[in-house]
Amino acid sequence: xxxxxxxxxxxxxxxxxxxxxxxxxxxxxxxxxxxxxxxxxxxxxxxxxxxxxxxxxxxxxxxxxxxxxxxxxxxxxxxxxxxxxxxxxxxxxxxxxxxxxxxxxxxxxxxxxxxxxxxxxxxxxxxxxxxxxxxxxxxxxxxxxxxxxxxxxxxxxxxxxxxxxxxxxxxxxx
Numbered sequence: 641x642x643x644x645x646x647x648x649x650x651x652x653x654x655x656x657x658x659x660x661x662x663x664x665x666x667x668x669x670x671x672x673x674x675x676x677x678x679x680x681x682x683x684x685x686x687x688x689x690x691x692x693x694x695x696x697x698x699x700x701x702x703x704x705x706x707x708x709x710x711x712x713x714x715x716x717x718x719x720x721x722x723x724x725x726x727x728x729x730x731x732x733x734x735x736x737x738x739x740x741x742x743x744x745x746x747x748x749x750x751x752x753x754x755x756x757x758x759x760x761x762x763x764x765x766x767x768x769x770x771x772x773x774x775x776x777x778x779x780x781x782x783x784x785x786x787x788x789x790x791x792x793x794x795x796x797x798x799x800x801x802x803x804x805x806x807x808x809x810x811x812x813x814x
Contacts, residue, residue, distance in 0.1 A: 653701030662727035667746040668719045675743055686733035692719040710751045728768040735766040
């Protein structure tokens, strides 16, 4: 029979798993508590929760949250960084912190509501530009042909205007 404390822990984890847009599983062994606390503080500023989880409770909570694809991933000491916003920004914040602090945190895997992410996919995700930059590039790509058409269509009119202005200048010079 599970204790009341464990039931509440599973319910809290289930809520976190349900809300998260991305989760990054890390092996925190060999890292001092003070380093983990500093990392939590920095990641919290980026709206990321970093939680050390008990493997058995995390599996139950993930299963109840509908994340059956991460079943079996909770082995060894695991801490999970839960991101609630843009997954690329979450992964970028984690990577930047690891790089800046030179902490020996090992990223094991990641997950999103619809599937697992490998370490390589997480690395690629961390290198993506922000959502705003990507939207600006798409918008620029959509506007470029329109500007091209406007320029081509305005060319004959501009040429005619230049010829007429040249003729006006000729007549005024006489």
